[in-house]
Amino acid sequence: MSPGMNPARIGEEVPADLTPDTIVARSTPPGRGAMAVIRLSGGDAARILESLTHASVPSPRRVELRVLRAPSGDQLLDQALVTFFPGPDSYTGEDVVEISTHGGVLVPELVLGACEALGARRATAGEFTRRAYLNGKLDLLQVEAVQDLIEGRSRAGHRAAIHQLEGGLSNRVVEIRQGLIRLEVLLAHHLDFPDEDEPPTPLSHIGAEAIRLLRRVEGLLELAPEGILLREGALVVLAGPPNAGKSSLFNLLVGEERAIVTPEPGTTRDAVEATVSLDGFPFRLVDTAGLREAPGVVERLGVEVARRYLSSAEVVLYCHPADERWDDAGVGFLEDLGDRRILLLRTCSDRGDKVEDEAEWVGRLDPARQGFSLRVSARTGEGVPELREALRNLVFGGIGGGEDEPLVTRERHRRRLQRAASGIDSFRRALEDGVPADVAGVHLHDAAMELEELVGPVDPEEVLEHLFASFCIGK
Secondary structure, three states: OOOOOOOOOOOOOOOHHHOOOOEEEEOOOOOOOOEEEEEEEOOOHHHHHHHHHOOOOOOOOOOEEEEEEOOOOOOEEEEEEEEEEOOOOOOOOOOEEEEEEEOOOHHHHHHHHHHHHOOOEEOOOOHHHHHHHHOOOOOHHHHHHHHHHHHOOOHHHHHHHHHHHOOHHHHHHHHHHHHHHHHHHHHHHHHHOOOOOOOOOOHHHHHHHHHHHHHHHHHHHHOHHHHHHHHHOEEEEEEOOOOOOHHHHHHHHHOOOOOOOOOOOOOOOOOEEEEEEEOOEEEEEEEOOOOOOOOOHHHHHHHHHHHHHHHOOOEEEEEEEOOOOOOHHHHHHHHOOOOOEEEEEEEOHHHOOOOOOHHHHHHOOOOOOEEEEEEOOOOOOOOHHHHHHHHHHHHHOOOOOOOOOOOOOOHHHHHHHHHHHHHHHHHHHHHHOOOOHHHHHHHHHHHHHHHHHHHOOOOOHHHHHHHHHOOOOOO
């Protein structure tokens, strides 16, 4: 029996008011399946396991096959694999028990009910990971990485989440924050001990170190747009005139028939969206209605929906049949897209090609935002690998294939880092402008606090409530 456990006799039910707060939940999805994992965490986890098995807990981290019985001892619940993880060397930092029962609905629910009868409480969403955070097993950035791993849908996103869970971003942020604190110490020495044998560090050197730390924060911010899209998926909208092959190309990229394809113009009346992984990177593909002066009310509404998607697209795939001439209407449409990035697709390339006016047509676009013209065919697959590569490079080119650099993957991260960068820069400029060092140092302190709140735990309750509420039960 572990130290600190309630010394109740095995099989006896312990009154709830005498039982430490121990939580229980099913950590695998409900429904039919081979196995279900039930997790307990808290001071009474080991005693509850002993009561279920009528035996002592297994050796730490050793999996054993045990018979589970109801608290009364009369009803056989299941044969299960059980593992005991004593705190603080566990996920939550508390005593943790994992019970792997047969799957389905009834057996796991019977075991959960037995755990409740023995004093456990059903966990709320994210409560296991919340305890890990509160017990210092994970910082706030690592908690978010756990959620990203659960929700991840691309290999690149998975790599970024693993790196963050291992402390890549946390370590970088902590290093920068410690550098800011060192600067605060040097400022204090400069102000409070001017007559010491060791002369204080010149303000010019402190300013130079502040610039170095500022560059490190800016380095994290530089790839923040790609990092955030890596988690959320980059919005890519297929647009163009009716019968340009948009829906066929959309279905090919998605890998299934999501959009209706017919020879009749105006078949697509609404936007069809799908999340896909292209070459390991996440994209939200949207097939839209053909852009034209629509004759019907429904089709006109579809065109309006298409324009709304286009206004927020990371990349626009403008599709134009390869065997048709470019027209001024297409140029005018693309010029109205503002600063959207554009890939020009010569679709249905298997039907032939009219290239005599392509260079002039493409040249009328603003070179700063145009992509390039690419021949593609949904029927033969021509140009599709090149299209995948072009999308990856256009949206995620700054990330590349490296796994060593930490990535900012949430808007919360970016906001905190931007405020920290602003504080460091304000400190630097204040010193240059001759502001007294003690006054300028306030900006330095504010920047350090922004980084501390990024990792936690300075007044993070609002962030925590929002974050843990989105977790699944049992995690």
